[in-house]
Amino acid sequence: MPRPVAAPLPVAAALAAVAFFAFSTAASAAFDAASDPAPWRSVGRVHTRTTLPDDAAPAAVGGRASPVVFLLPDEVWDARRAWPYLDRLSSLGVAVVELWPDQDQRLTLADARAAIAAATDEFGIDPSRVALLGFGTGGRMALALAARDRPAVALYPACEGAPALDRDARAMVLHPDEAREARACAALTAGRPGARADRASTGAGHAWDVVVEQVDGRLLLPHPDDPNALSRRLPAYPDxxxxxxxxxxxxxxxxxxxxxAHLPAAASGVQAAP
Structure with a gap:
């Protein structure tokens, strides 16, 4: 939450505060909703749910087709964590496809790759329009699947111990405001022209988008390095x-x-799907 200040807020800060208030109100309403925003469907052993863009959203940005974003969940997942990102992307004309494995199963990198390929083929999506958004463990998968023409965003992937990024990957890592994690994420993206790392905001902790309904206990999430190790679990800090x-x-x-430097050699732009 932004801290109160004694002096009047600059115009930009005031507008940001208004936007944050609107966001918080909308997020609270979404979190309190009784039903999910869209039904799930099965693709093999992975389930998908698609959120289509708002009717009023632009069909393209900058004269090119908007991406189709595949969402890769954290090891322990509450789908409401994704809703603020879905709302934002949908309002800008972006379709989002969420992935989730069968009950009591773990989403693997192979599962994610196969589900993305199947959905891309089924819906006739131009592969050059595919983008990735991953949370925690899913963030590491997003980075592993990132390429020059497949941008990926990883949210709090615990960069220390994460696999190396492809040299040409176009990727962004958003991490907690912690010195050690900042250094690890900077090292992960170093030497890769299309990659960058930044903190989510001042004071942000791990898993800032968790939905907490009971505040009498601390929420611990699996560490991507070893999801089964209770001793390595990471505390979540809703923000x-x-x-x-x-x-x-x-x-x-x-x-x-x-x-x-990262435009595909065979094309200067992104073509719309047929």
Whole structure:
């Protein structure tokens, strides 16, 4: 949450505060909703749920087709964690496809790759329009699948111990405001022109977008390095302001034109799906 200040807020800060208030109100309403925003369907052993863009949203940004974002969940998942990002992306004309494995199963990298390929083929999506958004363990999967023409955003993936990024990957890592994690994420993206790392917001902790309904206990999430190790679990720190800032950063990155050095050699733009 932004701290109160004695002096009048600058115009930009005031507008940000108004936007944050609107975001918090909408998020609270979404979190209190009795039903999910869209039904799930099965693709093999992985379930998917698609959120289509708002009717009023632009069909393209900057003269090119908007991406289709595949969402990769954390090891322990509450689908409501994704809703602020879905709302933001949908309002900008982006379709989002959430992935989730069968009950009591773990989503593997192979599962994610196969489900994305199946959905891309089934819906006739131009592969160059595919983008990825991953949370925690899913963030590591997103980074592993990132490529020059497949941008990926990883939210709090615990960079220390994460697999190396592809040299040409176009990726963004948003991490907690912790010195050790900041260094690890900077090292993970170093030497890769299309990759960057940044903190979600000042004071942000791990898993800032968790939905906490009981505040009498601490929520611990599996560590991506060893999801079964109770001793390595990471405490989650819900933070609406960090979630608001992260949702903005995600949409800016995924909708931005790629750097010239990272444009596919065979094309200068992205073609719309048939």
């Amino acid at each position: 609406n302001w960090a979630t608001f800032r992260a949702a903005q950063a995600v949409s800016r990155f995924l909708l931005a034109d790629p750097p010239a």
